[in-house]
Amino acid sequence: MLLSVIKRLTTTLCTLMFMSSAYAVTVQDSKGTFTLDHTPQRIVVLEFSFADALASVGVAPIGIADDKDKSRVLPAVQQVIGDWQSVGTRSQPSLEVIASLKPDLIIADISRHESVYDDLQKIAPTLILPSRRETYSDNLKAASIIAKVVGKEQEMTDRLVQHQQFMAHIAQQLPDHAILQFGVARADALFLHTDDSYTGGVIQALGMQTPVSDRDDSAYRQTSLEQLVALNPEYLIVGHYANPSIVDNWSNEPLWTVLTAVQNDHVYRVDPNIWSRCRGILAAEHIANDLLQIFSEQ
Amino acid sequence: MTAQRFFPFALIMLFALSLANLLFGAVSLSLHDIWQGLFVGSEQHFTVYEYRLPRLFLAILVGAGLALSGALVQGVIRNPLASPDVLGVSHGAGLAAVFYMTYFNGASTEWLPEVALSGGLCAALILWYLCGAHSSAIKLAITGVALAAFWASCIDFLMLTKPLEINNALLWLTGSLWGRSWPQLQALLPWFVLVPFALGLSKYLNVLDLGDDSANSLGVSPQSVRLLSLAIAVALTAACVSVCGPIGFLGLVAPHLTRKLVGGRHQSLLPATMLTGACLLLAADLAARTLAPPIELPAGILTAIIGAPYFLWLLLRMK
Numbered sequence A: 001m002l003l004s005v006i007k008r009l010t011t012t013l014c015t016l017m018f019m020s021s022a023y024a025v026t027v028q029d030s031k032g033t034f035t036l037d038h039t040p041q042r043i044v045v046l047e048f049s050f051a052d053a054l055a056s057v058g059v060a061p062i063g064i065a066d067d068k069d070k071s072r073v074l075p076a077v078q079q080v081i082g083d084w085q086s087v088g089t090r091s092q093p094s095l096e097v098i099a100s101l102k103p104d105l106i107i108a109d110i111s112r113h114e115s116v117y118d119d120l121q122k123i124a125p126t127l128i129l130p131s132r133r134e135t136y137s138d139n140l141k142a143a144s145i146i147a148k149v150v151g152k153e154q155e156m157t158d159r160l161v162q163h164q165q166f167m168a169h170i171a172q173q174l175p176d177h178a179i180l181q182f183g184v185a186r187a188d189a190l191f192l193h194t195d196d197s198y199t200g201g202v203i204q205a206l207g208m209q210t211p212v213s214d215r216d217d218s219a220y221r222q223t224s225l226e227q228l229v230a231l232n233p234e235y236l237i238v239g240h241y242a243n244p245s246i247v248d249n250w251s252n253e254p255l256w257t258v259l260t261a262v263q264n265d266h267v268y269r270v271d272p273n274i275w276s277r278c279r280g281i282l283a284a285e286h287i288a289n290d291l292l293q294i295f296s297e298q
Numbered sequence B: 001m002t003a004q005r006f007f008p009f010a011l012i013m014l015f016a017l018s019l020a021n022l023l024f025g026a027v028s029l030s031l032h033d034i035w036q037g038l039f040v041g042s043e044q045h046f047t048v049y050e051y052r053l054p055r056l057f058l059a060i061l062v063g064a065g066l067a068l069s070g071a072l073v074q075g076v077i078r079n080p081l082a083s084p085d086v087l088g089v090s091h092g093a094g095l096a097a098v099f100y101m102t103y104f105n106g107a108s109t110e111w112l113p114e115v116a117l118s119g120g121l122c123a124a125l126i127l128w129y130l131c132g133a134h135s136s137a138i139k140l141a142i143t144g145v146a147l148a149a150f151w152a153s154c155i156d157f158l159m160l161t162k163p164l165e166i167n168n169a170l171l172w173l174t175g176s177l178w179g180r181s182w183p184q185l186q187a188l189l190p191w192f193v194l195v196p197f198a199l200g201l202s203k204y205l206n207v208l209d210l211g212d213d214s215a216n217s218l219g220v221s222p223q224s225v226r227l228l229s230l231a232i233a234v235a236l237t238a239a240c241v242s243v244c245g246p247i248g249f250l251g252l253v254a255p256h257l258t259r260k261l262v263g264g265r266h267q268s269l270l271p272a273t274m275l276t277g278a279c280l281l282l283a284a285d286l287a288a289r290t291l292a293p294p295i296e297l298p299a300g301i302l303t304a305i306i307g308a309p310y311f312l313w314l315l316l317r318m319k
Helices: A002-023 A048-056 A075-081 A095-100 A110-123 A136-149 A153-173 A198-205 A225-231 A246-250 A254-258 A272-278 A281-296 B003-023 B031-037 B045-077 B089-103 B109-131 B137-161 B163-174 B182-200 B202-208 B212-217 B222-244 B250-262 B266-290 B299-318
Strands: A025-029 A032-036 A043-045 A105-109 A126-129 A180-185 A190-193 A220-223 A235-240 A267-270
Touching: A025 A126, A025 A136, A032 A126, A043 A048, A048 A075, A048 A136, A048 A153, A048 A272, A048 A281, A075 A281, A095 A110, A095 B045, A105 A110, A110 A126, A110 B045, A110 B109, A126 A136, A136 A153, A136 A198, A136 A281, A153 A281, A180 A198, A180 A246, A180 A272, A190 A198, A190 A225, A198 A272, A198 A281, A220 A225, A225 A254, A235 A246, A235 A272, A267 A272, A272 A281, B003 B031, B003 B045, B003 B250, B003 B266, B031 B045, B045 B137, B045 B182, B045 B202, B045 B222, B045 B250, B045 B266, B089 B109, B089 B137, B089 B163, B089 B222, B109 B137, B109 B222, B137 B163, B137 B222, B163 B299, B182 B202, B182 B222, B182 B266, B202 B212, B202 B222, B202 B266, B212 B222, B250 B266, B250 B299, B266 B299
Parallel strands: A043 A105, A105 A126, A180 A235, A235 A267
Antiparallel strands: A025 A032, A180 A190, A190 A220
């Protein structure tokens, strides 16, 4: 009897192994091993960076947690994926809307959606990866994982090579080692994106630097005008979330004129949504193009 | 409105709101869909059984729990403006939760309810240690308010020094039923064995209303009644807050409103206030889900929108 049980077990195991090698794709996500036995057709993503990764290999998600504001999705991503249904905010996406879309894959952010991971799993297989506070290289890694899961591994490898060439090509046209600081300005606070932030990583990939400070090592640093003067970057690039933002108010203060960037007229405005919120291959290329335009206008 | 008329009315309201919570949301369902959704394998099974049903029960329990705590605290402190917040329990739970989220941001959110629960209970123990078992109601209230302010300032300090984690922390501090399901319900349910004990205290709370001296001469020890009621209020508040975050004003508005409707007799006030609390939170969560779908607002914002003006109106009327 024992023998027959062992025999049956072995057959089952063999069948399982055969099945997995035949259809399945296995990757490591933030919760461990993730296996999918079909090529997903109806994908719901809960962060912009995941939509960017899909669009980079020409796959269109059917639902995006876009904060019910379609303009937040990068124009280049919109062009590829066409229309989609909003599933609510990124912080509290509507699980019933996600369920009503009948997805066969959900891509969630470990930082925002870990508490509903079990619920998402009940709706569809859920790939959970870092997105919020990820670095540039984390983002590219996550993009590769996503591509593998949706069966576009080769396309992504090619796309990444193309991306690196593009970034190198732009980098050649930008000044080497220029010291450039990007920050997002709200009505009451300026947050600088340092080396460890996503945008900081993109700036480094383009052969430029962010100012060095030994104050602390967090990726996004709330900064006063005095601290900004101490950092004194050559170029200051600001995304304004509010109008007027705190930086607009600072520009009336005497201390503002002490900044080298102000004296040389090297202060620029960019779209904070694209520079800080979107994140992804297409977003990085958009940032590179923005920088090229800024420097070629000089 | 007398108690006889209040209970049927409140029960009908509770039933109607429960039904509305099942029917409406980002996706509207029919009665038939809901019935079908209760069974595994049906199309709406996730939405009905895994999502709306547990959330409905949670709204009822948390609403009832917070309202009952509020009524107990108001009964003990003998001030209609008192609420569980006066004891610093929700702020203590909030501080523990925010501390956990800011300093252990790699840690799993799975432990958040346990952390918040111990924070709330610790805050109550500190209050007890500072006041002792034999202190007057007013000393308890003032010390509690001071402690609550202290915990709140610690929360602000944490959020100012770690501005990055603010989003998650603020969301939790507003109080929301989003993403809460059967496991949270399971964690909360055992605490409700305290409810019969609270109801059993009704008679003594009535006597307490006559003042400590009269209570003593009637053979009721005011200290023990106070301690027991507050312990139950603290435990219920901490348990509810640990699951849903501190849902504002519920513990203040629900008992006060109910007192206006059914009077101050605790035998009817305590069960009635539970019904009111449940109805209020059900209504708040329904509005949170249906005002601007697919956006889900935190229910705590809705209770604050109703609660804050009510509180102001109350203050103005008291002059």
